Amino acid sequence: MTAAGLVGVAALEARGVVVRRGGRAVVDRVDLAVHAGTVTALVGPNGAGKSTLLSVLAGDVRPDAGEVVVDGRPLGDWKSGDLARTRAMLPQEHRVAFGFRVAEVVELGRAPWRGRPEEDHDETVVLEAMASTDVGHLAARTFPTLSGGEKARTALARTRAQATRIVLLDEPTAALDVGHQEAIMEQVRQEAAEGDAVVVVLHDLSLAAAYADRVVVLDEGRVRADGPPAQALDADLLSAVYRHPLDVLPHPHTGALLIVPRRSQVSSEVLP
Amino acid sequence: MSAPPTPRTAPIPAPAPSIARNTPAALPRRRGVGLLLVVLGVGLVALALIAAGRGQLAIAPAEVLGSVLDRIGLGGIGGLPATPEHPSGEVALWSIRFPRVAMAALVGASLAAAGALMQGVFGNPLAEPSVVGVSAGAAVAAAAAIVTGVEAFGPWTVAVAAFLGGLVTTLLVYALSRYEGRTEVVTLLLTGIAVNAVCSGLLALLMFLGDTQSREQIVFWQLGSLNGTRWVYVAAVAPAAIVGLLGAVALARRLDLLALGDRSARHLGVNPERTRILIIVLVALLTAAAVSFAGIIGFVGLIVPHLVRMLVGPSHRVLVIASALGGAVLLVLADLVARTAVAYADLPIGMLTALVGGPVFFWLLRRARAQAGAWA
Numbered sequence: 001m002t003a004a005g006l007v008g009v010a011a012l013e014a015r016g017v018v019v020r021r022g023g024r025a026v027v028d029r030v031d032l033a034v035h036a037g038t039v040t041a042l043v044g045p046n047g048a049g050k051s052t053l054l055s056v057l058a059g060d061v062r063p064d065a066g067e068v069v070v071d072g073r074p075l076g077d078w079k080s081g082d083l084a085r086t087r088a089m090l091p092q093e094h095r096v097a098f099g100f101r102v103a104e105v106v107e108l109g110r111a112p113w114r115g116r117p118e119e120d121h122d123e124t125v126v127l128e129a130m131a132s133t134d135v136g137h138l139a140a141r142t143f144p145t146l147s148g149g150e151k152a153r154t155a156l157a158r159t160r161a162q163a164t165r166i167v168l169l170d171e172p173t174a175a176l177d178v179g180h181q182e183a184i185m186e187q188v189r190q191e192a193a194e195g196d197a198v199v200v201v202l203h204d205l206s207l208a209a210a211y212a213d214r215v216v217v218l219d220e221g222r223v224r225a226d227g228p229p230a231q232a233l234d235a236d237l238l239s240a241v242y243r244h245p246l247d248v249l250p251h252p253h254t255g256a257l258l259i260v261p262r263r264s265q266v267s268s269e270v271l272p
Numbered sequence: 273m274s275a276p277p278t279p280r281t282a283p284i285p286a287p288a289p290s291i292a293r294n295t296p297a298a299l300p301r302r303r304g305v306g307l308l309l310v311v312l313g314v315g316l317v318a319l320a321l322i323a324a325g326r327g328q329l330a331i332a333p334a335e336v337l338g339s340v341l342d343r344i345g346l347g348g349i350g351g352l353p354a355t356p357e358h359p360s361g362e363v364a365l366w367s368i369r370f371p372r373v374a375m376a377a378l379v380g381a382s383l384a385a386a387g388a389l390m391q392g393v394f395g396n397p398l399a400e401p402s403v404v405g406v407s408a409g410a411a412v413a414a415a416a417a418i419v420t421g422v423e424a425f426g427p428w429t430v431a432v433a434a435f436l437g438g439l440v441t442t443l444l445v446y447a448l449s450r451y452e453g454r455t456e457v458v459t460l461l462l463t464g465i466a467v468n469a470v471c472s473g474l475l476a477l478l479m480f481l482g483d484t485q486s487r488e489q490i491v492f493w494q495l496g497s498l499n500g501t502r503w504v505y506v507a508a509v510a511p512a513a514i515v516g517l518l519g520a521v522a523l524a525r526r527l528d529l530l531a532l533g534d535r536s537a538r539h540l541g542v543n544p545e546r547t548r549i550l551i552i553v554l555v556a557l558l559t560a561a562a563v564s565f566a567g568i569i570g571f572v573g574l575i576v577p578h579l580v581r582m583l584v585g586p587s588h589r590v591l592v593i594a595s596a597l598g599g600a601v602l603l604v605l606a607d608l609v610a611r612t613a614v615a616y617a618d619l620p621i622g623m624l625t626a627l628v629g630g631p632v633f634f635w636l637l638r639r640a641r642a643q644a645g646a647w648a
Contacts, residue, residue, distance in 0.1 A: 058535075058539065059538075060538070080538070084541030091536060093533075095532075096533075097396070097531040098395075098397065099581070100585070100586055100587075101300065103300055108540065109540070111525070111542075127298075136295025136296060137295070139296050162539075
């Protein structure tokens with residue numbers, strides 16, 4: 001999986017990116033090259049700079065130093081329309097003003113393709129995007145009436161409908177139940193298998209271990225570990241970064257990595 | 273790595289069933305969009321013919337139609353008379369009634385479209401030129417032009433002043449009522465109260481300063497009326513209204529993307545700030561077109577887009593077009609009532625729309641409140 005990533009120009013690259021907020025570097029000299037066909041997970045504690053880094057990669061936040069390069073061209077050289085056909089971004093918050101229907105919200109993802117040959121496939125792409133995120137049955141519902149998880153899936157469907165080669169997802173699984181978390185991450189893997197470059201911010205370390213080719217552990221704006229899950233998700237490093245003891249265990253049957261916080265130490269140590 | 277766990281987990285479950293439920297074979301489409309546009313378009317024409325015939329001198333719709341057809345070179349079709357039976361009918365129609373109906377349609381279309389645009393820019397269904405004080409701001413500037421007697425732009429001076437006043441007020445409201453990229457209902461309405469208060473104070477000052485004639489003109493404005501409309505006024509209003517409406521239709525789709533929030537709009541290739549400024553200029557242009565000769569006519573831009581949204585959804589392209597048609601219908605109708613409800617009296621049309629629009633506004637507030645998430 002990772003071997004494919006080593007070939008060719010990086011789809012998306014951060015070079016020495018620094019973002020300062022209130023005199024503090026929230027992203028501190030981060031280098032990150034993301035290749036087509038891979039899933040890169042950004043993990044780390046609250047305030048580690050994951051979302052800020054993703055915003056820099058998306059072009060929402062201009063870095064105080066360093067640059068972001070998309071397909072070998074600096075972000076600033078891109079026209080907004082071309083960029084919108086190249087990278088999609090799922091924000092953390094999902095708000096839609098007015099009572100747009102789910103299908104209409106997802107269709108908005110096709111806006112960058114208006115007036116191009118790809119526009120002919122709009123309906124197919126939108127239906128596929130809705131099916132893959134399990135919002136098809138909600139198509140005629142209005143967005144404000146949806147639950148948090150349904151909103152998140154609708155927003156994800158919109159980024160899928162945008163049909164871009166680079167996909168940035170800020171906590172796509174945050175509001176989802178376990179079944180939908182797995183289904184969505186399966187979809188993310190599928191997108192990467194089709195050649196997309198995916199960067200995803202995750203809080204669930206086991207999800208990152210299961211679905212990412214590469215895990216980048218951020219803490220206080222810096223990259224603390226970067227590599228395949230088995231290498232980057234080291235128990236000592238994670239315990240230090242999260243300021244809480246964590247165990248990294250192989251699943252007894254599948255061998256998949258499970259990251260578990262150590263709990264009830266008091267009761268097991270104090271009680272006889 | 274830590275110590276291995278005691279394997280007490282359940283056996284591996286069967287592969288998860290496909291989670292996706294029934295996806296429709298085709299996208300659900302809003303029905304009735306075409307029907308609504310046709311009904312509004314035909315209704316506007318029919319209503320205009322009827323309205324033009326009503327008044328102290330009654331002219332049958334068939335005679336009105338005959339006269340129109342005759343003027344556009346299609347005289348005699350269907351055996352319709354080329355001129356009304358009454359000797360003064362033709363003059364009444366073409367020098368008094370038609371300009372007034374045309375002005376009502378233009379003003380109504382402009383106000384309703386401006387309301388739809390403003391709601392899109394603020395992402396808030398309660399934004400409207402008269403509610404947030406843009407109409408008042410335009411009126412203040414126009415009144416100032418009258419009182420001071422400035423004639424920098426000749427006969428266009430008042431209209432230009434109204435446009436500038438509307439533009440400044442809209443930008444001001446926009447700057448004051450947005451907080452962290454969004455506009456809360458409460459902030460918007462309170463900003464509107466403040467702006468309206470200042471503007472009514474300024475209008476009072478201008479009335480105090482002005483001579484009797486300009487004072488009367490300002491009062492006339494505050495009430496809003498289409499009384500005394502002539503073709504020259506229609507000709508002055510029409511270009512601004514038409515440019516504003518065409519621009520509104522052209523930019524409407526971008527407003528759909530703005531509904532996703534600025535970040536997502538940008539990710540989809542739209543520059544949110546530039547779009548907002550363009551729309552604000554259009555709102556000012558449309559409001560100025562409506563206010564400069566007809567005065568403050570409130571709530572049209574609130575009621576019409578809201579009804580349209582209830583019927584065919586919030587997509588802005590349809591919304592702007594249907595609102596413009598609906599606004600024209602509403603104002604032609606309101607003006608018909610204004611000048612025929614009481615014999616030998618011309619009621620101020622702004623009074624009528626406020627009497628009807630105020631309660632509707634209240635109902636909207638209640639309704640929006642009840643449907644949590646539908647606003648804010």
